[in-house]
Amino acid sequence: MNARTLKIAATAVVLVGALSGLLYTTLSEGTEYYKKVDEVMADPAAWQGKPMNLHGYVVEKSIFAKPNTLEYRFQVQSNGKVIAARYTGVVPDTFKDGSEVVLKGRLGPNGFDVSPNGVMAKCPSKYEANKTPGTPGI
């Protein structure tokens, strides 16, 4: 019985160890930072080249689309800090001046390079409207 318990325990340890090791290594490749524009702009050099989801708001009248192409240049801001972004591809319908966006991509020396299909604009209303901050709970 004792040897049996030992065997089971050893198998469990090896399995759990192997799986968590695998999980750990794949996680470090698979994860992306979720950052706001001002957090990144506090120290842009530290964030260059790291895969991330950048959260911000499209600066009013900053969207420029090259005619007859799918190339976009625009700026995103949060708390007063601004980053220029480049993107080639299809933008969602809700991508407009002032809309809240999450951009998937990397920070380069000349601004934020958005990866393909990396523009996610938040819907102005979800199934349920978010409560406005400051409204007391019930």
Place this chain on the structure above:
Amino acid sequence: MPALGTFILLTAFVTCAYAIAASVAGARRRSTRLVESGIGAFYFLAALMTVASAVLVHAFVTGDYSIKYVQRYSDSALPLAYKVASYWGGLDGSIMFWVSLLAIFGSLAVYVNRDRHRELIPYVVSVIAATEMFFIFLMIIHKNPFSTFLTTPPAEGAGLTPLLQNFYMAIHPPSMYVGFVSMTIPFAFGIAALVTGHLDDAWLRAVRRWTMLGWLFLSFGLTLGMLWAYEELGWGGYWMWDPVENAGLLPWFTATAFLHSVRVQEQRGMLRVWNVTLVIVTFFLTIFGTFMTRSGVVQSVHAFGEDRELALLFTIFMVAILTFSFAWVIYRLPLLRSRHELDSFVSREAAFLANNWILLFSAFFVLFATMFPTLSEAVTGERLTVAAPFFNRWMLPIGLVLLTLTGVGPLLAWRKSTGANLVYQLKWPVLSFVVTAVALYALGVRVWSSGLCFALSAMVLGTIVQEFVRGAQVRREASGTDIMTALIGLVGRSKRRYGGYIVHVGIVLMFLGFAGEGFRQEEQALMKVGEQLTVGHFAIRHDALRVTNDAQKQMVTGHVSLFQDGKPLGTLEPAKWYFNKREQEPTTEVAIRRAVTEDVYVVLAGFDASAQTATYTVTINPLVNWIWFGFGIMALGTGIALLPERAFAFATATVPSGATGATTAVLLVCLLLPAVAHAQHLESPEARRTTVARTQLEKDLWRELICMCRTCGRKRIGDFCCAHAAKMRAEVAQLLDQGKTRDEVYQYFITQYGSQEPLGAPIDKGFNRLAWLFPYLVGASGAFAVGFVAVRWSRREHEGAATPPATAEDETLQSRLDDELRDLD
């Protein structure tokens, strides 16, 4: 009516409390009368919740906008079916819908088992009633769907989100909820068995069917969710590991594990702790899934909004469930001893065990990855996210291992497989695996994951065919009938086993569909009229862009010709729909050309109506239809396994007509779904009207006039922002047809809207300035008259009765007053 609804909820709450108290007291004092009374209260609860549902549906149908929930999720223009479906469209209603379903299902389960499992019933009643009580409590104190506006109610509803206005909305959520709710019943029986100590296999027999039924509905709901995403959302895929999707998948994993490990307990008396644990975990995961989607702890595209109080209440409930359940499991551990030990790792029970561990690991992994952003923020303060590639990387090998087990497991013998036995059983399946693998390699398939998946699928099919053929042969020799009769008799004799095999066939077909993903191709391009875009064997040509309207929406439709290897295949019409009042959230109407081999999936991603250019995203999705078809087979298999014993008893030699009729009907419904949904994409030809500016003057006017719908944010009518713009464009066209000049058109709109507002830039000419004064005069005198009358009227009555004209400020004041008054009670 809303008062009646709230009253019913309060009554239901009290009834719950009574049902719990009476049942537990009755069971402890062995008083049949008390137990019967508890059961009576439990049935009454189902009746109450049905009435409450009827009241809410009635409010939706009649448009009682004094109820906030009704006002927020519907409007008078909504088609009747969606008015009814709005019941579960929002948070408050979906909780009530959940409780109603649970009450009905619970009553059904209690009614069916009331004699056979007499000693368990009181505790089953109290566990289910306690769950209902929690949700009713949530509704009463926090999310009452019947709460009304304290101030003057709006005259019109806000309308249902266009994304929810489709066929799937009517069936996907109910199917998910039925699946979730059915999982409460095994849990209730499990807890009842633990509490009473009747831990023989009787309770398992009572819940097996319920779990299967719940599992079927959960699978159905998940498949419908995939289909919904695929046909309506327009990003070309069906599953993106969104937290809400994962919430439905988690209990599915554990329920699947349970359905397999039940076999081991029945056959060998092993895994007893394990089975109880799986039942508890499955139930916990359904609650956890509800919590995840409803409280906003994870960010998701389709979660309901953030709600901290709800999160807190749910957390308390979940901790209570876990503590209570596992305390009982630990207390009863001596009674849960295994009757046997595992004899060999090459045995069927070992295969089942492996399958269970993998399924449980999948559930754990999906849970971990879904919660990872929240966890990482809590632990390190940095929000880290994981995306679909991470999930796929893990779930792909897991899926392949599971597929292998599906092929090997059924061939292993109980207790221990001998070497000779293994060779005899595995010869043909392994051969089909090898042959398929070599053939695929020779054909040039180089996507290893998909190739492996195909080969493994061949192996599983080989296994299943072998099982059927050998079983039928044995039976034929024994009974001397023909092979078909022998087959049917075989399935009839052990329905669950062979039904299970048919479910496996369905799973294999679904895996084929998933493997097709490996060969997916996607292109996007901005196209002028006449240009072509080639994707793989297919090409599309942009023919035209048309803008049309109907009562509910404006439709921008791209007209596309599809070619395969140069041969024309017909036309496709992807579109964007802009629903009135919801112009900011256009819906994407995907055009799909379905085929057994692959789908061509065309999305109108963007457009410029005046230049007639359009941006298309074209995706080739190979084998995707096998997923839906596979589900049909799965439903058929589950249907066979679910058939009552009697259905086969009278006819082991003939197919029971009623039963197959029912299962075929289910299958047909499943297969017809896409067709029904597809019908939505058709538009009536008379609604189609080309909208291109015909003259330079018209083009100019499109740019100079502004849409007056007050939701577009002062867009030009040439921007095709909404239906109102379309109406204005039609007016412009009509006026120009009458030979009106530019100034006359301006004038028309100025008089119509009473100000210069419709004009993009004010005209600055002497005469026009005078003309502009006129509407202002009219407007000012009108306002003065209204004010005068209002003052006079309010004087005549007493002070409090004065109704000042509603302005924007008053509305905010009203809503604040509303909020504050609500805080008081």
